[in-house]
Amino acid sequence: MKFGLIGAGAIGAIRASALERSKSCSLTAVHDLDEARARSLASSATFHPTVEALIESPDVEAVLISTPPQFHEALAVAAAKAGKHALVEKPMAATPDACERMIKAAKAAGTLLTVGYNQRYFPALKVVRDAVMSGDIGRLSHVRAYAGHGGLGEFKAPWMYDHAVMGGGALMDNGTHIVDLVRYIVGDPTEVFGQALHRVWGLDVEDEAMALLKSEDGVAASIEASWDEWKGYRFHIEAYGDRGMAKAYYAPMFATVIRMDKPGGSKSVERKFYPESIIREKIRGWQSTVIQAFVEEFDDFAAAAAGQQGSGRIAMGADGMRAVQIAHAVYDSSRTGSQVKLAPLP
Numbered sequence: 001m002k003f004g005l006i007g008a009g010a011i012g013a014i015r016a017s018a019l020e021r022s023k024s025c026s027l028t029a030v031h032d033l034d035e036a037r038a039r040s041l042a043s044s045a046t047f048h049p050t051v052e053a054l055i056e057s058p059d060v061e062a063v064l065i066s067t068p069p070q071f072h073e074a075l076a077v078a079a080a081k082a083g084k085h086a087l088v089e090k091p092m093a094a095t096p097d098a099c100e101r102m103i104k105a106a107k108a109a110g111t112l113l114t115v116g117y118n119q120r121y122f123p124a125l126k127v128v129r130d131a132v133m134s135g136d137i138g139r140l141s142h143v144r145a146y147a148g149h150g151g152l153g154e155f156k157a158p159w160m161y162d163h164a165v166m167g168g169g170a171l172m173d174n175g176t177h178i179v180d181l182v183r184y185i186v187g188d189p190t191e192v193f194g195q196a197l198h199r200v201w202g203l204d205v206e207d208e209a210m211a212l213l214k215s216e217d218g219v220a221a222s223i224e225a226s227w228d229e230w231k232g233y234r235f236h237i238e239a240y241g242d243r244g245m246a247k248a249y250y251a252p253m254f255a256t257v258i259r260m261d262k263p264g265g266s267k268s269v270e271r272k273f274y275p276e277s278i279i280r281e282k283i284r285g286w287q288s289t290v291i292q293a294f295v296e297e298f299d300d301f302a303a304a305a306a307g308q309q310g311s312g313r314i315a316m317g318a319d320g321m322r323a324v325q326i327a328h329a330v331y332d333s334s335r336t337g338s339q340v341k342l343a344p345l346p
């Protein structure tokens, strides 16, 4: 699959490194408003001075959209209209309506639209998902998920906490990953109750969000997204069943699975550490873990474009839209003090 990259910033550069390592996908074209930045990534790829030229290029089969989110919709729709597949970075867009229009455009064109929820590919996350799906921890009861970082000091540009661009704060930023991971593990929530707080940074977007989600079959999830995690970037997710639990933690990456023969019965505890990932990150930074996840995600993208299942982990447009809908449901719930019901996905 030949990718044209739009947006050669921090994540675009990591995407380009992953494409260099990919066996299924390659980088053939790059565009950024900052020409020097785009050219620095282009190496064997062609620099295009406009998005139109990149999207129309016969050497581009799929467009990788890694700009700030306010441009995602127009670029994804343009890609679909040109018959090109698209992979859009998270959050898919600032509003559910924009996400819906992106999905409609891809559907009308018969093109693939996926969203960059690469944490689905983190090894510890696979352990949790597999423990739930295999029935290893019994009947699923509830999930706890948390994502936090230190907030404004982490951001390199004001758009990263601009309501008009992001549609929200912590929940649309790092929190969107755990919203997606909870859906990926529990299934789709239909009830949302939440609180969005603005007590730390004094912004019009939240620096802390807490939410309770409930799926149609009664599994509950608590979610917390934070921009005041003074210990530094981390996320974790724990799934509890009637015969055990599974936990994924990052960073550093580790996973735990506890299995029991009956509720409260004798336990076997499996702990998984990833020393190779810890050493690799010490030498090549956290980006090296993300590159590995991107490489697997690209394989799934190429498989999906060919009508194949791949690993089945890739997040589709509907997943991206649902994560944005859930974040907005939390904001509505926080404003009104009421629970928000989401219509089941078609």
Ligand SMILES: NC(=O)c1ccc[n+]([C@@H]2O[C@H](COP(=O)([O-])OP(=O)(O)OC[C@H]3O[C@@H](n4cnc5c(N)ncnc54)[C@H](O)[C@@H]3O)[C@@H](O)[C@H]2O)c1
Residues within 6 Å of the ligand: 006, 007, 008, 009, 010, 011, 012, 031, 032, 033, 034, 037, 051, 066, 067, 068, 069, 071, 089, 090, 091, 116, 117, 118, 157
């Ligand atoms: N998957 C992840 O884990 C992850 C992590 C961080 C950020 N992101 C997402 O990736 C996207 C990019 O974030 P970033 O941190 O790389 O931002 P960045 O500011 O480092 O890079 C954005 C780039 O887009 C370019 N750009 C802006 N508007 C453009 C336009 N209209 N056309 C072409 N180029 C344009 C800028 O010049 C810049 O080079 C965002 O949606 C962000 O939320 C994803």
